Amino acid sequence: MKVKNILTIFIVCILSSCGDFLKEVSQDEFEPKTATAYQELLNGEGYSTTICLDPITDVLSDDVEGVQGQSYNYTDENLAHRAVYTWQPNMYLLLADYDMTSLLHAYQNLYKCIMACNLVIDGLTDADGTEDEKAQTRGEALSLRAYYYFLLVNMYSMPYNCPGNTPETLLGVPLVIEPEIKDEGIARNTVAEVYAQICKDIEEACRLLDDKASNNIGLFRINYVGAHLLASRIYLYMENWDKVIEHVNTALTNAPALVDLTTYQLSNTFLPQYSTNNIISRDFPEVIFINGGVTGRIKTEATLIKVSESRSDGGLLSLYEPSDARKGIFFSEMSMYYKYWMAKRGTQEQGFVWRTAELYLNRAEAYAGKYVAGDNSCGQKSADDLDALRSKRLSDFTAYTLTTPEDLIEFCHEERRRELCFESHRWFDLRRYGMPSIKHSWYDASGNRTVYTLKERDLGYALPIPQDAMDTNSALKQNELAPERIGEMN
16 A cells, blocks of 8 residues: 555644645555555554654663673663663754664654544545444554554653643643644643543544454454553553443453463573563463564663662562562573663564553552542452462462552552563653652763662653654644753762
């Protein structure tokens, strides 16, 4: 299909005044007429293979820390990563000489995918095909549009539950839900307005896809289980606990069963990062949906960044019990200059993976939230969901002993961190946990250590909108940015 030129026009519309870009469509360009053709358009342009945010989200979080390397580690590529790792407001400039496509163009690529979804949603109304075909495709397109706006608003805006603010007063991202080309710049909507659209889209998507539950469309398209999982994640961020529980309950009726990692065998036990059946691969039985690619991703292999481990600093590795099978499956121990490097992402699929484990974690936190609010009946329900997961992860599992609501919430957060690390959750979670202070250490080639601090409720919790988007959209307002982070020699 030749839809590239059409989509190029549409992405320009998002970022600029676009009257100058309207041109007669070439005769060799594809214009969808049928439901099947719109599904093909969605498969090719709506389901992105270029969006993977872990270059940003994993490196910004407290799941990583700096490490002193050798001279060969201080390459231009690794030095460019420093700008992201230290939360610099000019991080994009320092990555410009290295083709970090997923980072540099995430904003534009997400909107390009949204416009493909808009074309599909709008065009299906008059398309030829059965109502079942159109409902299936529309449900997928609405799910994807909800997902992409969810990513955008959590990358480039302050969180929905930002302390001292309301979502109605916070700048979100521009909402573009129609395929029409407009001749003026597009201003940012509020966070509340963006979430309202996200909820509208995902609720309709769930209704449409529920009726198509029997459709076997594979892991690379969103089915009704995936739509309900996404809905539960969205409402979790909004702290709408009842809606989280409702959508998880529906998803679990047909979600894959939890895998017992205490007996699970990777295809390559010596180098788990090269296993073809690792936890985020298509061959892992818990996987519900896979989307995205890994172009230009940041990882901890052979870089100046490693998995955080210090117990005193709340390092990720310190949170695993000795009997926790996840530590050995997720990470590879090295004897070189740094102890651990990330192995969770293997060789098969390295994009976004949605798994059954998240459903249990989302519902556990929702029950815990209701427990904190005074519903004592929900405390044990939360513990039961946590135990359902932990019994498949710990070889000497013992049930969680319920104590205070505050302790339960904290345990939910820790378990989520252990299970979902390096799957692009932790940074978003830190935002909705109140944006705590984080420290990152950077070691130069001489071994000197500089400590950088992301303060509590720091402006750096919302990333800058890329400058090329600002330059081409006169109505787009930049986030308030933190000053350059100098760091302290230590």
